[in-house]
Amino acid sequence: MKVEKTMKPDAEVKVVGGAKMYPTRTIVENAVESKDHTTLVAAVKAADLVETLSSEGPFTVFAPTNKAFEALPEGTVETLLKPENKEQLQTILTYHVVAGKYNAADIAKLIEKNNGKAELATVSGGTLVATAKDGKVFITDENGNSSQVTIADVNQSNGVIHVVDAVVLPKA
Template sequence: MKNLKLVTVATCLLTFVMSLNMSAQSNMMKQETKMVGGAEMYPTKNIIENAVNSKDHTTLVAAVKAADLVDALSSEGPFTVFAPTNSAFDKLPKGTVDNLLKMENKMMLQTILKYHVASGKWNASDILKAIKKGNGKAQITTLSGGTLTAWMKGKAVYVTDENGNSALVTIANVNQSNGVIHVVDAVLLPKS
């Protein structure tokens, strides 16, 4: 009889702890889930699993597929992605995207896309700390081997490429299971 009571108490305690854990996870998901391109971005999904659902990132997803980077960006990471929107790609000279998506330009496309990705998880607070530590500028080394410079204007965070072109971070801290995405309004280009 004592064993049955102990088992019952242990079962109740375990159920209670599990419900607290599930509640905490549910609250965490609600806090971290963000809307991007009309779709919820779940922190339990990886960069690719979320990006394919954003109607604002169809060009980026097509480019990632054409560059054969889907597996890389689905891997464990962590990665920080500065993700240009479709309208960011539209700002490029006419025909640029179509040209980059051609098989013969795959290496160039890979370089450009990797220029938007840094190793590690750089949340907005990490970037802001680095900007403060760097006296107003933070250097971020990308997977392509290039450098992006983060800086602030008022409360807005910008990222500048090696050619002096800047992109505004429009949505920060879109957490992923393998990193974080910061949505940007321009395509960043490595030094040519």
Template sequence: MASIQTTRKIASFGLAVVMSAASVAAMADVMVGGAPMLASKDIIDNAVNSKDHTTLVAAVKAAGLVDTLKGPGPFTVFAPTNAAFAALPAGTVDTLLKPESKPALTKVLTYHVVAGKWDAAAIAKMIKDGNGMASIKTVSGGTLVAKSNAGKVMLTDEMGGTATVTIADVYQSNGVIHVIDKVLLPK
């Protein structure tokens, strides 16, 4: 007959296994652009499946950043949707996708990437520790300012534009993606 202590240990272990499995399932169940985003895949392998990010994927390819974002990272990517790109002034995306615009395109795209894996909890902590605001250095060398508004993370770019994180914590094998509703612009 098992002791109460042994029974509690078994129950605790079982609960830990169930919670771990639930955490893994939750990470794998995030849907973006009608496709499951699997934590076992890298940023590019997931992004190409999102119908909401075809413009971003085309831009990443045009800038030659595919291999970088398939690399080990970790990276945090603030990923603008197709609608975010469509909201830019007419002709902006077409101009950025031209070969001669590769340096400008690369600067805009790397402005959406942060070194390290910064999930929503880590960003919220940075905001709290910064008394309601956090400065985030991007791979391009620019800065984003993060704030919280009604439970949502808001990012302000160097041009004064603001994007909202609409889907947070899309875990990848080499980082995390946060879907945003606007394209962030560096100086």
């Protein structure tokens, strides 16, 4: 994975979903501004995870886009957002979160150090596997489903977000 070593101060402010993501804001403060993450934000609110993801952290969040949620079987998101499914929703969302701040260079080093596969322990207690192919990073869940990192290193005051194109799910 190629990582730019010399960055201008402005390079830290990335645009996600049409909004600038300021590294002085928390994960939640930035995510609510992204037009591409309205489903994720609604899910975080429904799961009562706003306070957690606004805390000091640091966290690494693999943030699925609205299109990623839309790719789930019809009715899945609506079902998960119901109050009676809050615990399941919390598990799925925290499966996208790793304790600590792992930027793209950190993940690339872990992949290289571990013969092409880096295991990342999620906050939910599961495992994600990071791999690289053709300069792109993929996150694979415990079911063998992969998600590509489409925007890396969106720095936050309490961690980093990597935008992904699919929802990953823990083993049922």
